Amino acid sequence: MWDWLFGKGASEHAVQKMQARLDQDMWARLHGAMPFLHGLSANEEAALQHASAWFLASKTWDGANGLQVTDEMALCVAMQASLPILYLGEKWYEGWTGIVIYPSAFVTRHKTHDEAGVSQCHSNVTLGETWQGGPLILSWEAAQPHDPRDLQAMHSNVVIHEFAHKLDMAHGPADGMPFLGGTGIEPAHWMQTLESAWQQLVHAVQQLQSGRPADSSSRAGHRLFNHLPMDPYGATNKIEFFAVSSEVFFVNPAPLAQWNPEWYRLLSLFYRQDPLQRLQSKATDSVAAAAP
Structure with missing residues (x-):
């Protein structure tokens, strides 16, 4: 299904050279x-290294606003x-090549047209953006590893979020349903x-908002929203x-x-x-290892 797309990705030879x-x-x-990333088996660790090497060999990297993208970044x-x-395979990330990284949050501008045909330009401050068939844009401030004491940051992941959009777009325009072939779903x-889960979140967010004046991005808002399973932004659509x-599935699944x-x-x-x-198995192993 991906054969017609450009950006086929690096050859296995190039991947092996990158991995070395x-x-x-x-x-x-x-x-x-x-x-x-903790708790992966030895085979999964090897697969992660191979996929990472493929990714590095297949994508172009550009810094914005004066940022120099280092090897570590x-x-x-x-x-x-x-x-x-x-377990999906690298082909899911074929068809595009560019990664653009800003130092911090950046402004995006989009033009929309209303029912009367009048165009409007909207500006938003964001931490990541994904284009159909085009580049993926990230804020390094949000994408880098965070202090484990920053629970809000540790329970979200802008990289996984934006790449989930790429998975959603791999079979056509994003609609919340990636290609399900081979899953049995x-x-x-x-x-x-x-639809049911999204409406469940929408209802929960609306219930919280109806009883509080604080913005969800404020400290008071975080305290009020911290019992939700994910960021209230998920209620958008x-x-x-x-x-x-997808981001909480991987970083804070419980x-x-x-x-x-x-x-x-x-x-899953x-x-x-x-x-x-x-992650539960990893935690159990850690407790067992620490026991006298």
């Missing part, structure tokens, strides 16, 4: 700083982006579950719901699995991974 050049000390340092993004396709069941669900087990199950079937089981 990977700085293992840098890899270990970045891996240690991203807890959601590129590897950091590649490692995070490769986790969702660990009926598209109608996916969309029904997606079903496209954003899939992307926000609240999502408890909040809507069936939606978690479908994400699509990604061919169970991060909750993986």
Whole structure:
């Protein structure tokens, strides 16, 4: 289904050369700083390195607003982006080549047309943006590993979020449903579950907003919203719901699995991974290792 797309990706020979050049000390340092990568089996670690090397060899890297993209920055993004396709395969990221990284949040401008045909230009401050068939844009401030004491940042992931949009777009315009071939998931069941879970989040956000004047981005707002399974931005529409669900699926899966087990199950079937089981097993092993 991807044969007609440009940006086929690096050859296996180029991937092997890139993998041989990977700085293992840098890899270990970045891996240690991203807890959601912990608990992978030896085979999964090897697959993550291969996918990351493919990513580095296949994509172009450009800094914006004077930012110089270093090898460590590129590897950091590649490692995070490769986790969702660990079992899907690199072909899901073919068809485009560019990664653009800004130092921090950046302004995007989009033109829309209303029903009368009048065009309007809208500006938004954002941390990431994905274009159909085009580049993926990130804020390095948001994409880099965060202090584990920053719980808000540790429970979100702009890289996985934006690459979930790329997965959604791999079969056509984004609609909240990526290509489900080989998963055993009926598209109608996916969309029904997606709709139900999204409406569940919309209702929860509306209930909170109706009883509080504070903005959700404020400290008071965070305290009020911290029992939600994901950022309230996921209530925007079903496209954003899939992307926000995907980021918490990988980095903070327990609240999502408890909040809507069936939606978690479908994400697990699509990604061919169970991060909750993986991270719980890692935590159990750590406790056992620390016991006298």
